[in-house]
């Protein structure tokens with residue numbers, strides 16, 4: 020099938036590459052000329068395992084095209100994906116200006132039936148807005164061309180985006196048209212073998228499904244972080260509690276890891292956007308607000324531990340930091356807890372020697388060159404002459420380090436661990452002061 024994807028961001032590029040991989044003829048359109056030129060040369064704007072070879076192969080084999088020419092994009096596909104960004108505006112609502120701009124563009128150039136598919140995470144009611152904008156534009160052209168608008172939210176995880184897209188757990192389709200159901204079944208047929216993963220519903224329910232999924236996951240994390248704060252004060256160990264409750268199949272082990280707060284492009288933005296949506300319709304979303312509040316304060320856990328150890332004034336101190344990205348296997352630092360930590364440490368006069376396996380360029384881009392941030396080539400180099408070690412991201416390579424080397428390199432044998440990577444008892448036996456999240460026995464009582 021011929022497919023056009025507007026917006027070559029995370030969602031758009033991965034979806035386009037995966038659709039091309041199974042044989043569809045996919046054209047990607049973006050306003051960013053540099054991005055388009057780079058993609059043609061095989062330079063991918065994001066770090067995502069498996070994406071570069073997939074994009075390069077399908078581009079070279081002629082099933083994946085990149086262009087800035089919106090008109091040819093509209094002409095190309097009957098399927099028109101909208102996968103542009105929906106950044107939060109000042110009050111945290113999702114800003115739809117890029118989505119409506121694409122809708123206008125499609126209506127401006129279309130001459131035959133199009134299926135317009137909202138892939139971006141958009142507030143409930145967006146499909147109606149897209150439809151209205153397109154009808155207005157067609158009216159201005161004095162044309163009556165048929166089209167359908169579909170909500171088809173994406174559930175991919177950064178770091179596992181290609182795999183999630185190739186083997187989706189579910190394909191949610193919101194539409195009011197039977198004909199569209201057939202077209203989408205054909206489009207997704209290669210991903211829907213063995214058992215039917217397609218869940219059909221009305222458009223508004225599909226739009227809400229995406230927010231509900233992300234907000235439920237964020238709720239699980241904030242709930243566990245709240246329990247971890249209780250455990251810390253009660254002298255209990257949240258890691259034991261996590262295993263204890265995870266073993267109940269109704270609760271499950273997934274997404275109940277306490278830590279220094281969730282980040283990324285989805286959870287913080289989507290929880291806030293659903294809060295705003297609720298407020299706009301006169302409903303006060305108490306639970307969602309609590310999820311957001313717990314997460315905000317959780318991001319201050321590590322700086323609080325540092326102050327507990329070293330006092331309010333951190334002038335003259337240098338900290339080794341392992342992990343800058345909001346989670347492992349990505350270079351993404353959007354809403355990462357490392358950013359709250361860095362900024363708190365700097366505010367108190369400390370310097371940081373940081374290492375991350377992938378996010379060094381991103382840190383450079385965000386913070387530029389400054390004396391208080393030294394980006395080091397290895398995790399060992401980051402330790403050298405630092406006062407203590409802080410861990411923000413659970414990269415695999417941080418899980419079994421050489422503790423003798425850490426102790427020799429640091430001025431003080433102190434580790435602040437925002438991801439509960441180590442066994443507190445073992446670290447104490449090795450002579451470390453070990454701060455972790457919600458492991459009361461090791462810190463609160465000492």
Ligand code: UDX
Nearest residue numbers: 173174175176177274275276278281282283285345346
């Ligand atoms: C998320 C959703 O998982 C995905 O379905 C949706 O489409 C987009 O948003 P992503 O943001 O890529 O994906 O990352 P995810 O793996 O979900 O992690 C989000 C954050 O939660 C990370 O900061 C992670 O460290 C944190 N987290 C996750 C926890 O603190 N504890 C957990 O138990 C799980």
